[in-house]
Amino acid sequence: MSSPWLPVDVERFITITATGITTKSTTNIDYSKTNIQVEGVDEDDAVKTDGEYIYLTLGGRVLIIKAYPPNEAKLSAEISVEGVVSGLFINDKRLIIIYNGVYCLVKNTSEKKSKDILFVEPSLSVLIYDVKNAEAPILVRSTTISGTLKSSTLE
Numbered sequence: 001m002s003s004p005w006l007p008v009d010v011e012r013f014i015t016i017t018a019t020g021i022t023t024k025s026t027t028n029i030d031y032s033k034t035n036i037q038v039e040g041v042d043e044d045d046a047v048k049t050d051g052e053y054i055y056l057t058l059g060g061r062v063l064i065i066k067a068y069p070p071n072e073a074k075l076s077a078e079i080s081v082e083g084v085v086s087g088l089f090i091n092d093k094r095l096i097i098i099y100n101g102v103y104c105l106v107k108n109t110s111e112k113k114s115k116d117i118l119f120v121e122p123s124l125s126v127l128i129y130d131v132k133n134a135e136a137p138i139l140v141r142s143t144t145i146s147g148t149l150k151s152s153t154l155e
Helices: 010-018
Strands: 047-049 053-058 061-066 074-080 084-091 094-108 116-130 138-146
Touching: 047 084, 053 084, 061 084, 061 094
Parallel strands: none
Antiparallel strands: 047 053, 053 061, 061 074, 084 094, 094 116, 116 138
């Protein structure tokens, strides 16, 4: 089965992402976290998981995919941003989306309106979503600043 939101075969994608997830008990799920370079410090990634959902960046979108249990795998939600997502964090049912955008402004430099100058300024935005119900993420905070991001970590 093909999908307009994911450029791969969906059934195969779900099988690959669900591989290796095991249950230790009825409430605890054992899952692989991203490579941790410093214990207790998380780095932003294009793909994150909390063991039940996969959070995947695709350009200007973040897909929330239910991955566990595998027989219930599906696209749960999609969040669009006005830019390109550069990284994600997931912590305590909060999804943090970091994305880059561009702010453009045209200014007239004379009284005669004969000369316009285009000012282009990079911007960085951070969105924080409550994903207790991953089917319906709720935006709880949004911040935008001028500039670019070199790297980010979460402790």
